[in-house]
Amino acid sequence: MIHPMKKKLKAFPAYDPAAIENKWQKKWTSKKIYKTKEDSRKEKFYVLDMFPYPSGEGLHVGHPKGYIATDIVSRFQRMNGKSVLHPMGFDAFGLPAENYALKTQTHPEIGVKKNVARYKKQLEILGFDYDWSREINTTDPAYYRWTQWIFLQLFKKGLAYQSFEPINWCPSCKTGLANEDLEDGRCERCGTPVEKKPLRQWVLKITDYADRLLNDLDAKANDKSILDWPEAIKESQRNWIGKSEGALIQFQISNSKESSNTQRNVEVFSTRPDTLFGVTYVVLAPEHTLVQELLSTVLNRGEVEEYISKAKLETEIERTDAKKDKTGVELKGIKVINPVNKAEIPVWISDYVLADYGTGAVMAVPAHDERDWAFAKKFKLPIKEVIAPLFVSEYSSDAWRSNEPEVIRPTVVCIIKHWSENKYLFLNKKGLADLGKDIVVGVAGGVDGDESYEKAGMREILEETGYKNARFVKSLGNPVVYRYYSKNGNQNRMALLHPLYFELIDGDHVEISEEEKKLHETIWLSEDEIGTYLAGRPFNPIFWERFKGNADAFTDYGMLINSGSFDGKTSAEVKRSITEYAGGSLKTTYKLRDWVFSRQRYWGEPMPLIHCEKCGVVAVPEKDLPVKLPKVTSYEPTGTGESPLVAITKWVNVKCPQCKGKAKRETNTMPQWAGSSWYYLRYMDAKNTKALVSAKNEKYWSPVDLYIGGAEHATRHLIYARFWHKFLFDIGVVSTIEPFKKLQSVGLIMGEDGRKMGKRYGNVVNPDDIVATYGADTLRLYEMFMGPFEQQIAWSTSSMVGSRRFIEKVWKLREKIDENGTTPTTNLAITKSVHRAIKKVTDDIQGLRFNTAISALMIAINEIDANSSIAREHYESILKLLAPFAPHATEELWISLGNKKSIHVSTWPKYDPAQVIDTEITIIVQVNGKVRGSFVVATDCSNADLELKAKSLPETQKWIEGKKVVKVIVVPKRLVNIVVV
C-alpha cells in the first residue's frame, strides 16, 4: 500500500493569549453569538450564577470559579442545540454598600456604579458568554419597582405585618436584623453582639410556608425528586426550619391563696408528653406575660423582679450559652396542677426557657431531660423517673418473635465486688450461636414466686458462681426493660432487669453444677477491663454508670413506669393517648421565625406603604410604583430605631391615596435579601415594563435548570427565594413550585497559605494579573482542573503551568494535521482515543466533574501526540470538546482551519459506541487474592479459556506449583483469582 505524502499546514504563530483573547471577546460581542432567544422550537436550558455583590475590593481568583463552571455548562448546552439562558447582574442594595459609602464619604449610588463597572470589566476579560442585554441591578428603580410590587402582594395577602416585638438590633449598624442575619448571636456584617430591642417593624410571615419549605425539599414530581440539591444544603434548611412535633398541655394554676374567679393556666409545649407523670415543676421564661400577671400574688416579688431585670440585661450570646450554670427563681406561693396525676407542683422562672419558642413555658422532667436535670440538681428539686430504658435483643438467635405471646418476667442483674481486691465478678457466656464468640454478662436470673430481689440475687450468685457469702449493698435504681425470645420457655419475654449491687464477704465457694459450667465460666474483671463487660449487652453501660454514680438524665424513648395506667407501654404508643388524657392537643412548632423585613437604613428599597392618620396603613397604588429612594446628601443611620428617611420631609409627607388626607410614607427600607429573592425571574424578561415577567417567558424558562453558588447561602438567600417563589406560585405569577431544579455549591478557593482569601490576610490573588501572565483560558482550565468542583482547595499559582502547557500542546498539535486524510481512519488508535474522550467529557460536563473531563482530554492529547499525524476531523472534535473550557484558544485554532462560523455555535461531537468498546482487554491473574500476573485477550474470550490461560502463565505456575487448587473465580473482562492451599 502506498502512503500518500502528508501535506502539512503552513506554519502558525506560537500561542500568545494576549494576542487573541481580547480580539475574540470583541468579535463575539459584535456578532452577538450569545444573544438569548425564546425559541419555541428548541429545548431550553437556564443556567444561573448567584449574582455578585460588587464590593470595593473587586474580584479575586476565587470568585469566578462558579462563573467558569456555568460558562462551560452553558456553552456545552448551546453546542448541544439548546436555547440557553446564562445571564448576569448585580445585587447592590444593603449594608455593605452603604457602610462602604459612609466610610469613603461617597454616595452609595456612585460607589455601586463604580464597583459594577469594575466587576464587569473583570468578568469580561475571562471570556464569559453572558447575554449582557439582560443585565439587571437590584438598585435600579426599573428593577426594584417589581421588588416593591411583590411586597405589596404579600401585604395584601396579610403576609406582611407590623410588629412591635423585641428584635435583634445591631448597635453598630444601627438597624434591626432577621435571625438569618446573625452568626453566633453577632451581626453577620460587623461582628457586633446584637441586642434585643422592641421596635416597630415589618415582618414577613415565612412561617406560614414552613411546612411547604420543608416538605418540598423532598417533593416528588414525575417520579423524580424535583430538587436535585446537595444533601448538606437540604439538611441545613431542615435544621433551620426545625420542625418538631409535640403537644400543648395546660397546667392549671391552683387558687388556694387568692379567691380568684378567673381560672388561669400555664400552657407548655413539649415533644415528650410520654414523660408527663415525671413533671416535678414548671418553668416560665422571665418575659412570659403570665409572670407580670401573677406578680401581685407572688410571695417573693422583689426577688422575682430582680431576676427579671437581670435577665433583660443579658446579651443573646450570654443568655443562650448552654454551658453556663442554670439560674432561676421560684414564684413562691404559686402552684400548678399536673393534669395527669393532679400533683401540685412549683413554678419557676429561668432564662434557659426561651420566650419566643413554643409557648415560652416548659414542663420540667428532670429525670428525662438534661437541662431540667441540671436545674433540678442545682435547686434540689425532685427527680422522678417515668421512662425505663428499653432494649430489644439484637441477636437473631433470641430475637423477638411476633407470633408468640409475651410474658413479663422480673429479673435481677448483679454487680458483685471481690472481697478484698478492686475486681468484679462476671460470667463469660460461651458461644452465642450467631456471634461465634463469648460475651461477658452480669450474674442474672429470674425472680421466683414472691421471692425478694435481694434473695433472688443471692440465689443466682450461688447457683451461677458458687460463691456462698454475698452481702446485698444496694439497689441501683429502676429496672431496665429487655425484650427477647426465650427458646427454653418458647415465649417472648419482657424482662424487667433490676440492677443490684453485692459485695462478697469472703472467697468461700462451692463447685457449680455441670449444667451451669457448660453455659459459662466465672471471670474477674478490674475496672480497666470492664469494657468487655460493657460490650456484652446494650444495657450494661447504664448499670455501670449508675453504679459509678455518673448517671444523669435518660433522654431516649423507652417504656413507661410510675405512670398509672400507662405503665408497660412504650413512649411511641402513648404519645397521643397521654396527651388526650391530659386534656392537651398535639401541636407542631418550628424554629423558623417570621422574617424581620425592616431595616432602619437608607440604602434599600423603600416599602411602598403609607401611614394615614385616618385610614391607617395604606398600600401605594401599583400605578405609582416604583417608590423611588430619594436622593439625599446625608444618609447616616440615626440609631433611634427610625430610618434616616424620616428627615426627608418632602419625601415623607404625602397625601393618603384613599382619603387624600394627611399621611406619611413608611420610612423603613427592605433588607439586602429582598432583591435577590426573585432576580432569577427578571432575567427571563429583563426589559418588561408591564410585569415582572411575562407569563410566556416564565413558562418557557422556568425553572432554573442549574444554579451554582456558595454554600453560605443555604439558610438565607436560598430559603428566602424559595419562600417568595412559593408565594408567587400561589398568586399565579410563576408556574413551578420550586425555583431551582439543580443546585450545586462551589468549593471555596483558599489562599496559598490555606486561609480564606481576603485583604485581611494579604493572600489575595487577582485574576487580572493571572490573565496577564497566563491568559484567561489557562486560568479557566486550571480552576476547573484543581480538584472536585464542590471541594474547597488552596490556590497554587505554580501548579497552573500544567494547564498552560496543555493548551500549548493542543496548539502545537495543529502542525500534525494530515490534510490528505479526508476520512477519520488515519489511525485506529487515535479514533478510539477521540471517541473515548467525547464520551467521557460529555458525561463529566453533565455531571459537573470538570476535573476528570479535563484529565480525559489530557489523556487523549497525550495519546494523539505520540502519533505522527492526526486527521483534521479528529483534531476538530478535540477542539470542540475543549471549547467550553478554553473558548479563546480553541476559537483561534478553529477559525485558522478555515471554519467560517464560531466554534461556540458549532455542534457538539457525537461518539460512536462501537469505538469506545475495547476489543482487547487485560486480564489480571491473582493467586489467593494477590496479583501475580496479567495477560491480554480478546474481550469475548470465554470463562473456561480465561481460566486455562491464567493457569498456564509461568508467573502463576510459580505460585500454584505443589499446591492444591481449591477454587477458581473468573470475573469476565476483569480477572481470574486462583485459590490454593
Add this chain to the structure above:
RNA sequence: GCCCGGGUGGUGAAAUUGGUAAACACGUAACACUUAAAAUGUUAUCUUCGUAAGGAGUUGUGGGUUCGAUUCCCACCCCGGGCACCA
C-alpha cells in the same frame, strides 16, 4: 451534644453495582538539546528489603464480612460545615 460532608504519595487528586490503588497534573532527579540559562523533549518517581530478578507492606485507627475491601458492616480518632438551653 445532634445532623451533614470528608480523611488515599512530597503536593492537587483519580478509581466505588466489591475486581491491577495512585490515572491526570504539579514538584523533584537524571539525561538530551544549548556557549549558558529558560523553554521543550525523554526517562524515573507510594514505602520498604534487594545489585538485580523478585518479594513484603500501604487508602485515618482497630475489628468484621469476602476468593478479593479505598469501596460494604461495627467501633473509634481527626478535619471541615450546619444546628444548638428550640423543651
